[in-house]
Amino acid sequence: MTEKLQHTFALSHDGAVDMVKACASVTVTNMSFMMSAGILYNLIKDMLDNNLTKERIPFYAVASIAIIILIGLTNYIQYGATFLSTYKESGVRRTALAEKLRKLPLSYFGKKNIADLTTTIMSDCAMIETASSHWIPELIGALISTAIVGVSMFIFFDWRMVLASFWVIPASFLLICASTDYQKKTVRKNNSVKMEMADGIQECLETVRDLRANNALNSYMNGLDAKIKNVEKYALFTELKLAICVNSAAIILKLGIATTALVGGVLLADGSISLLTFFMFLMLVSRLYDPMQITLQNFAAIIATTVQCERLDEVLSHEIQTGSEQMTNNGYDITFDHVSFAYNDDTAVLNDVSFTAKQGEVTALIGPSGGGKTTVSRLAARFWDITGGKITLGGMDISKIDPETLFSAFSIVFQDVTLFNQSITDNIRIGRKDATDDEVIEAARLANCDEFVRRLPDGYDTVIGENGSELSGGERQRISIARAFLKNAPVILLDEASASLDVENETAIQTAISRLIKDKTVMVIAHRMRTVSGADKIVVLADGVVKESGKPAELLQKNGIFAQMVRTQKEGQNWTFE
Numbered sequence: 001m002t003e004k005l006q007h008t009f010a011l012s013h014d015g016a017v018d019m020v021k022a023c024a025s026v027t028v029t030n031m032s033f034m035m036s037a038g039i040l041y042n043l044i045k046d047m048l049d050n051n052l053t054k055e056r057i058p059f060y061a062v063a064s065i066a067i068i069i070l071i072g073l074t075n076y077i078q079y080g081a082t083f084l085s086t087y088k089e090s091g092v093r094r095t096a097l098a099e100k101l102r103k104l105p106l107s108y109f110g111k112k113n114i115a116d117l118t119t120t121i122m123s124d125c126a127m128i129e130t131a132s133s134h135w136i137p138e139l140i141g142a143l144i145s146t147a148i149v150g151v152s153m154f155i156f157f158d159w160r161m162v163l164a165s166f167w168v169i170p171a172s173f174l175l176i177c178a179s180t181d182y183q184k185k186t187v188r189k190n191n192s193v194k195m196e197m198a199d200g201i202q203e204c205l206e207t208v209r210d211l212r213a214n215n216a217l218n219s220y221m222n223g224l225d226a227k228i229k230n231v232e233k234y235a236l237f238t239e240l241k242l243a244i245c246v247n248s249a250a251i252i253l254k255l256g257i258a259t260t261a262l263v264g265g266v267l268l269a270d271g272s273i274s275l276l277t278f279f280m281f282l283m284l285v286s287r288l289y290d291p292m293q294i295t296l297q298n299f300a301a302i303i304a305t306t307v308q309c310e311r312l313d314e315v316l317s318h319e320i321q322t323g324s325e326q327m328t329n330n331g332y333d334i335t336f337d338h339v340s341f342a343y344n345d346d347t348a349v350l351n352d353v354s355f356t357a358k359q360g361e362v363t364a365l366i367g368p369s370g371g372g373k374t375t376v377s378r379l380a381a382r383f384w385d386i387t388g389g390k391i392t393l394g395g396m397d398i399s400k401i402d403p404e405t406l407f408s409a410f411s412i413v414f415q416d417v418t419l420f421n422q423s424i425t426d427n428i429r430i431g432r433k434d435a436t437d438d439e440v441i442e443a444a445r446l447a448n449c450d451e452f453v454r455r456l457p458d459g460y461d462t463v464i465g466e467n468g469s470e471l472s473g474g475e476r477q478r479i480s481i482a483r484a485f486l487k488n489a490p491v492i493l494l495d496e497a498s499a500s501l502d503v504e505n506e507t508a509i510q511t512a513i514s515r516l517i518k519d520k521t522v523m524v525i526a527h528r529m530r531t532v533s534g535a536d537k538i539v540v541l542a543d544g545v546v547k548e549s550g551k552p553a554e555l556l557q558k559n560g561i562f563a564q565m566v567r568t569q570k571e572g573q574n575w576t577f578e
Contacts (some may be wrong), residue, residue, distance in 0.1 A: 449478045
């Protein structure tokens with residue numbers, strides 16, 4: 001049962017056990033209140049029948065005290081098993097999500113957007129937290145306790161009165177169950193328009209500079225305003241649909257009062273039941289239906305919450321990349337052996353790619369845009385798992401290595417730099433968390449950062465804004481390169497590492513890199529031929545296949561794609577200022 005609860009409500013094992021405890025405590029609490037009504041019934045019956053002797057009075061007193069203690073104890077257990085455990089489980093769930101996301105392949109994130117994942121971690125978790133602490137235990141506890149009371153009264157009292165009082169409960173729940181698919185469809189549509197709005201807001205914030213530069217901000221805001229109004233419309237629409245279902249079920253529930261009074265009146269007139277029994281059932285339905293109406297609302301809310309549970313379970317159940325945490329490689333040669341790869345099953349990106357990037361050499365990946373260069377570098381670090389062939393690092397199949405263990409061997413400089421709203425020191429120290437301040441400064445000096453950092457108001461303690469907004473593109477990229485220097489890993493991947501640098505700084509970086517790559521495996525992706533002029537090996541990728549491979553001089557003599565790219569760039573640079 002706990003495993004079923006784990007997948008249904010996206011819980012951990014302990015969270016599922018706590019939910020069972022919470023449901024049990026709510027059931028006992030509800031039964032305690034029902035028992036008090038039973039004691040009151042027997043007390044009145046004894047009084048009417050003149051059976052209330054001195055010997056029975058202590059019994060009723062002790063029973064009443066025992067019920068009060070039981071109610072207090074179960075309420076205490078319920079509080080711990082619902083509210084406290086739920087908040088603990090919420091933290092566990094968010095941590096589990098973060099750990100899961102950390103181990104998911106990048107192919108998963110290619111199918112998701114940031115707004116969607118943020119909503120899953122924050123909003124969906126909060127919704128399930130409310131369901132776990134308020135709705136689910138109350139619903140299950142109410143159903144179990146009501147079933148027990150119904151069966152008990154069926155056995156000890158008139159079955160016709162039980163049917164007259166209880167028939168509306170399954171009828172009400174069946175009505176809501178019948179609308180389950182309709183409610184889920186409505187909630188999914190509501191979530192969809194919320195995602196569109198969140199994406200629009202995030203996109204607006206990220207592109208506001210370009211929108212203003214092109215006088216497109218007003219038109220974009222009009223579209224965003226329409227998305228916001230669409231969210232409002234569907235929120236009202238969703239609430240209306242849920243209200244119709246719940247209120248219709250509540251109307252059916254209230255019919256039980258009429259049927260109880262009608263059947264009870266007939267049976268009382270016929271002499272089949274006593275007046276006390278008749279009034280007891282009237283008291284029962286008045287006490288039972290109001291809480292049951294709240295239970296119906298909880299049931300409808302839980303049905304709506306299953307959509308959030310499915311989204312969370314989709315993340316938590318997704319296949320992760322695994323492997324050995326021990327590396328047994330012999331050196332750091334990277335070998336692609338007939339590698340094929342597709343982001344989607346029907347879209348091939350690489351086909352039968354084979355080459356070796358040797359340790360101590362610089363291997364340059366060049367070719368037209370979309371040829372697969374960046375994909376090759378990502379596959380080398382197991383950002384994705386290949387669909388065919390094999391990639392080895394020092395003879396060890398990287399698909400057998402845990403991704404985080406494998407990353408320890410790589411220093412990577414991406415074309416798109418990501419910086420954090422922290423100090424320059426903290427941003428560089430991401431390369432190696434235990435690095436000293438002197439080591440950070442030395443890495444910055446090697447990456448040609450030290451000069452511009454010293455000019456900043458607080459030097460290395462300067463906070464650089466969200467994604468380094470206070471720095472230029474070239475400065476941001478040099479900080480990213482400094483991280484690679486600081487990590488000092490045996491394999492270096494440079495994806496257009498000098499794309500945002502001017503000629504002077506590019507020359508300085510090339511000089512620094514030449515010092516860094518001694519005895520290392522280096523793969524460089526570049527479009528500018530001067531960036532790869534000192535490479536030991538050139539691999540030309542086009543249309544997902546290796547078109548040419550060899551030393552630069554050899555490829556120039558072949559007069560192929562590489563030679564054509566060199567000539568084209570030379571012609572482009574052969575200009576004069578008139």
